[in-house]
Amino acid sequence: xxxxxxxxxxxxxxxxxxxxxxxxxxxxxxxxxxxxxxxxxxxxxxxxxxxxxxxxxxxxxxxxxxxxxxxxxxxxxxxxxxxxxxxxxxxxxxxxxxxxxxxxxxxxxxxxxxxxxxxxxxxxxxxxxxxxxxxxxxxxxxxxxxxxxxxxxxxxxxxxxxxxxxxxxxxxxxxxxxxxxxxxxxxxxxxxxxxxxxxxxxxxxxxxxxxxxxxxxxxxxxxxxxxxxxxxxxxxxxxxxxxxxxxxxxxxxxxxxxxxxxxxxxxxxxxxxxxxxxxxxxxxxxxxxxxxxxxxxxxxxxx
Amino acid sequence: xxxxxxxxxxxxxxxxxxxxxxxxxxxxxxxxxxxxxxxxxxxxxxxxxxxxxxxxxxxxxxxxxxxxxxxxxxxxxxxxxxxxxxxxxxxxxxxxxxxxxxxxxxxxxxxxxxxxxxxxxxxxxxxxxxxxxxxxxxxxxxxxxxxxxxxxxxxxxxxxxxxxxxxxxxxxxxxxxxxxxxxxxxxxxxxxxxxxxxxxxxxxxxxxxxxxxxxxxxxxxxxxxxxxxxxxxxxxxxxxxxxxxxxxxxxxxxxxxxxxxxxxxxxxxxxxxxxxxxxxxxxxxxxxxxxxxxxxxxxxxxx
Numbered sequence: 001x002x003x004x005x006x007x008x009x010x011x012x013x014x015x016x017x018x019x020x021x022x023x024x025x026x027x028x029x030x031x032x033x034x035x036x037x038x039x040x041x042x043x044x045x046x047x048x049x050x051x052x053x054x055x056x057x058x059x060x061x062x063x064x065x066x067x068x069x070x071x072x073x074x075x076x077x078x079x080x081x082x083x084x085x086x087x088x089x090x091x092x093x094x095x096x097x098x099x100x101x102x103x104x105x106x107x108x109x110x111x112x113x114x115x116x117x118x119x120x121x122x123x124x125x126x127x128x129x130x131x132x133x134x135x136x137x138x139x140x141x142x143x144x145x146x147x148x149x150x151x152x153x154x155x156x157x158x159x160x161x162x163x164x165x166x167x168x169x170x171x172x173x174x175x176x177x178x179x180x181x182x183x184x185x186x187x188x189x190x191x192x193x194x195x196x197x198x199x200x201x202x203x204x205x206x207x208x209x210x211x212x213x214x215x216x217x218x219x220x221x222x223x224x225x226x227x228x229x230x231x232x233x234x235x236x237x238x239x240x241x242x243x244x245x246x247x248x249x250x251x252x253x254x255x256x257x258x259x260x261x262x263x264x265x266x267x268x269x270x271x272x273x274x275x276x277x278x279x280x281x282x283x284x285x286x287x288x289x290x291x292x293x294x295x296x297x298x299x300x301x302x303x
Numbered sequence: 304x305x306x307x308x309x310x311x312x313x314x315x316x317x318x319x320x321x322x323x324x325x326x327x328x329x330x331x332x333x334x335x336x337x338x339x340x341x342x343x344x345x346x347x348x349x350x351x352x353x354x355x356x357x358x359x360x361x362x363x364x365x366x367x368x369x370x371x372x373x374x375x376x377x378x379x380x381x382x383x384x385x386x387x388x389x390x391x392x393x394x395x396x397x398x399x400x401x402x403x404x405x406x407x408x409x410x411x412x413x414x415x416x417x418x419x420x421x422x423x424x425x426x427x428x429x430x431x432x433x434x435x436x437x438x439x440x441x442x443x444x445x446x447x448x449x450x451x452x453x454x455x456x457x458x459x460x461x462x463x464x465x466x467x468x469x470x471x472x473x474x475x476x477x478x479x480x481x482x483x484x485x486x487x488x489x490x491x492x493x494x495x496x497x498x499x500x501x502x503x504x505x506x507x508x509x510x511x512x513x514x515x516x517x518x519x520x521x522x523x524x525x526x527x528x529x530x531x532x533x534x535x536x537x538x539x540x541x542x543x544x545x546x547x548x549x550x551x552x553x554x555x556x557x558x559x560x561x562x563x564x565x566x567x568x569x570x571x572x573x574x575x576x577x578x579x580x581x582x583x584x585x586x587x588x589x590x591x592x593x594x595x596x597x598x599x600x601x602x603x604x605x606x
Contacts, residue, residue: 012544012546014544042546044545044546044547044548044552045510045544045545045546045548046548077510077511077513077514080513080514080517080518081513081517081556083521084521084560182514182515182518183518183521184487184488184518184522185487185488185518185521185522185523185524186518186521186522187521188521207348207380208380210380210383210384211380211383211485212485214383214384215383215485215486215487215488215489218386218387218486218488218489218490218491219487219488219489220488221488241315241317241348242347242348243315243345243347243348244347245347245348245349249347253384257387
């Protein structure tokens with residue numbers, strides 16, 4: 001059983017019922033939840049003032065010895081404001097000495113990539129308190145896979161897609177696409193060569209996803225990777241104006257333009273069903289033209 | 304009277320009535336409009352296939368000697384796809400020999416900044432055929448100011464805002480904020496030091512505008528400028544969730560974070576009333592604490 005500390009560096013948790021349900025579920029499973037006041041904390045659209053949310057981050061440097069999981073309450077917007085003010089040297093020193101499982105996604109991606117870049121700390125892109133653990137119906141796969149990913153030093157994912165066959169290995173990194181792209185040019189985007197980049201987003205029209213992926217391409221970031229894995233991209237409705245342009249059409253353009261293999265269809269992102277991926281871990285990816293198999297290792301696990 | 308060539312490197316012109324009205328208005332004012340087929344051209348959500356839209360751009364290298372204005376039909380999405388395929392060396396050679404007035408905004412910003420970066424060509428961020436000249440009610444100021452900006456080698460703009468006093472000079476550049484930010488890391492964002500950066504956007508919530516401006520800050524681009532001028536930022540509705548967070552709150556944060564003066568309120572962007580600004584021209588900006596005055600010079604004008 002774990003001591004789970006909540007962290008809320010992003011948006012105010014408008015769905016308080018979901019957050020309470022998430023806490024209850026985790027407690028029912030035998031875990032202890034600390035820093036619950038982060039759930040109700042609010043300043044404007046944020047989960048507290050910049051100072052309060054920054055303190056949540058800096059608290060990672062002085063976790064109680066029993067705390068083995070740090071869980072983001074939700075996404076939204078707010079992490080970007082904190083990036084400049086984080087004491088990475090203090091955090092890096094403390095977290096390298098003892099790294100808890102730090103898990104979240106969406107807006108939290110900015111913090112995760114900054115910790116990876118500045119401190120070399122692996123965090124997990126996976127479920128959050130309100131959206132996943134607090135969902136009206138808990139997704140069983142999401143729950144099971146989370147506990148597996150943070151407990152097993154090596155685990156394997158497989159999914160179907162029709163990309164050409166390939167076999168590569170490298171550092172797994174990525175997260176929310178809009179957040180990752182918002183770090184281009186900043187000191188908080190990891191300079192990873194030969195990596196396996198995994199991205200997802202929600203409520204972004206395929207043309208916006210295309211523009212973001214083209215920016216990664218134009219900035220020379222994609223060509224330095226060995227594979228691009230696409231997670232969930234949902235939440236928009238196509239209309240008459242699109243006239244046949246859709247996510248698949250976009251993928252065809254990417255396949256033409258990019259030299260790196262593009263593998264869509266990983267259940268990773270804002271959907272109820274999502275895998276948990278350690279950003280900064282080692283990945284071995286084999287695709288036979290029909291099934292992708294990704295083996296993940298090199299991340300720390302809970303005791 | 305001018306020979307105006309239309310150009311459509313972005314989205315399909317869904318409002319054909321507006322485009323026809325724009326053509327009629329320009330013709331009524333005595334101008335000739337060529338390449339009208341660009342208005343009705345369509346592939347999916349684009350104003351033609353990538354090849355057709357790219358040909359519109361390359362045609363800038365072989366304009367007829369009488370053509371003195373090139374006008375974008377509308378924005379949307381599509382320019383980003385073309386950036387890699389443009390022959391900048393051919394365009395630069397032809398356009399430096401004889402530079403027409405090239406005008407547009409929104410998605411067209413990507414082409415404009417690429418031409419400035421790769422060819423050193425000044426283009427005008429201003430009205431387009433459908434949205435401005437084809438508006439149900441033509442904005443008189445927009446119309447008058449366009450003809451003034453492209454005919455007078457020096458012109459002056461003034462507007463009200465409450466920023467602290469400042470007096471600076473430098474290269475005027477910018478355009479649509481989302482498009483400009485989408486070029487960070489690419490070879491098409493001009494490396495301008497000591498510039499006056501002018502940005503605008505539509506349908507972007509203040510938190511998204513904040514995130515984009517913070518990216519410019521984090522990437523070190525803002526601190527190399529002498530001033531940041533904010534144009535129109537409209538099109539979103541604030542809700543209960545924002546709880547007091549709005550555009551002005553965002554501006555307060557920017558003023559705290561940025562060392563560069565931030566001057567809001569220039570009528571520049573997607574609104575009916577917009578000024579025409581030559582990107583790459585020389586600007587002298589004086590602000591007395593209540594009124595901003597921007598003198599613009601160094602751009603080419605029509606005969």
